Amino acid sequence: MGRVFSPETLMAISAADFAYIQKLLLERSAIVLAGGKEYLAESRLGPVARDEGFGSIDRLVAHLRPLAFNGLHQKVVEALTTNETSFFRDVVPFKALKHVIPLVQAKRADRCLTVWSAACSSGQEPYSIVITLREEFAELIAPRLRILATDLSTEMVGRAQKATYTQIEVGRGLAPPLLAKYFERQGNGWQVKEALRRQIEFRAMNLIEPWPSLPQFDIVFLRNVLIYFDLSTKKEVFAKLRSVLAPHGVVFLGSSETTHNVDDAFERVEFEKATCYRLRGRG
Numbered sequence: 001m002g003r004v005f006s007p008e009t010l011m012a013i014s015a016a017d018f019a020y021i022q023k024l025l026l027e028r029s030a031i032v033l034a035g036g037k038e039y040l041a042e043s044r045l046g047p048v049a050r051d052e053g054f055g056s057i058d059r060l061v062a063h064l065r066p067l068a069f070n071g072l073h074q075k076v077v078e079a080l081t082t083n084e085t086s087f088f089r090d091v092v093p094f095k096a097l098k099h100v101i102p103l104v105q106a107k108r109a110d111r112c113l114t115v116w117s118a119a120c121s122s123g124q125e126p127y128s129i130v131i132t133l134r135e136e137f138a139e140l141i142a143p144r145l146r147i148l149a150t151d152l153s154t155e156m157v158g159r160a161q162k163a164t165y166t167q168i169e170v171g172r173g174l175a176p177p178l179l180a181k182y183f184e185r186q187g188n189g190w191q192v193k194e195a196l197r198r199q200i201e202f203r204a205m206n207l208i209e210p211w212p213s214l215p216q217f218d219i220v221f222l223r224n225v226l227i228y229f230d231l232s233t234k235k236e237v238f239a240k241l242r243s244v245l246a247p248h249g250v251v252f253l254g255s256s257e258t259t260h261n262v263d264d265a266f267e268r269v270e271f272e273k274a275t276c277y278r279l280r281g282r283g
């Protein structure tokens with residue numbers, strides 16, 4: 001059984017345990033953990049094994065194997081998600097919002113706006129959306145504005161709700177005047193002001209499980225999550241997305257993601273150098 005030792009954790013994963021973890025992750029999150037990523041499993045699961053008192057990944061997996069899916073399985077799945085994010089990531093989608101919002105609002109008699117950040121990680125994406133709205137469309141606040149932010153990881157949803165960020169995190173993408181205006185000091189870090197936090201509804205939600213009842217969205221950020229899924233899962237997610245997207249709705253994907261050759265119901269449109277997608281023939 002080929003064993004590789006990770007210098008950071010000194011915990012190894014056997015080939016059989018890696019196969020178990022690959023299957024668990026695929027079934028519960030649709031994330032494809034390719035062969036060769038044993039180092040990732042080791043570095044992420046070592047701390048879980050230690051914190052949960054198992055002392056080794058072998059013993060953690062041996063404990064999980066006979067049991068029905070429970071909180072510890074969920075913890076293992078969450079440990080293997082990649083939560084990389086930053087404020088105003090890629091910049092252009094947020095610049096494009098200034099142009100997209102008047103267009104989608106014009107299609108709504110009530111002039112309300114419903115936005116979804118569908119894999120929000122630790123919250124930088126939905127807070128970047130709400131800051132853009134505050135800056136550009138100050139009159140657009142609840143109840144005329146509804147922003148939903150969801151993620152598979154309950155830990156990330158908790159972090160997003162708490163909205164506290166380190167100096168390094170706010171240094172990634174957030175202009176100093178926006179930091180001064182929308183955040184307040186908290187210890188060595190920063191917290192998003194309450195008035196902004198109030199605008200966002202956070203929920204844990206797994207994109208590959210049946211979706212709960214959702215409103216019709218005018219704008220969806222589904223960014224940097226589809227890259228972890230195989231083609232059939234991407235197709236399923238787009239099919240479900242079509243059912244919650246307003247006819248005039250606009251979807252932003254990550255810079256390496258596309259609907260092309262995945263779901264032809266969508267067409268590509270450009271706003272201010274940002275590529276986004278909407279239902280074909282509906283714009």
Ligand SMILES: C[S@@+](CC[C@H](N)C(=O)[O-])C[C@H]1O[C@@H](n2cnc3c(N)ncnc32)[C@H](O)[C@@H]1O
Binds near residue numbers: 082156222224254
């Ligand atoms: C790389 S982050 C992207 C965060 C943000 N959208 C951005 O672009 O900066 C990917 C997020 O997708 C979440 N995720 C992975 N699989 C998921 C699934 N099946 N359902 C919902 N969220 C999922 C992860 O927990 C992680 O927080």
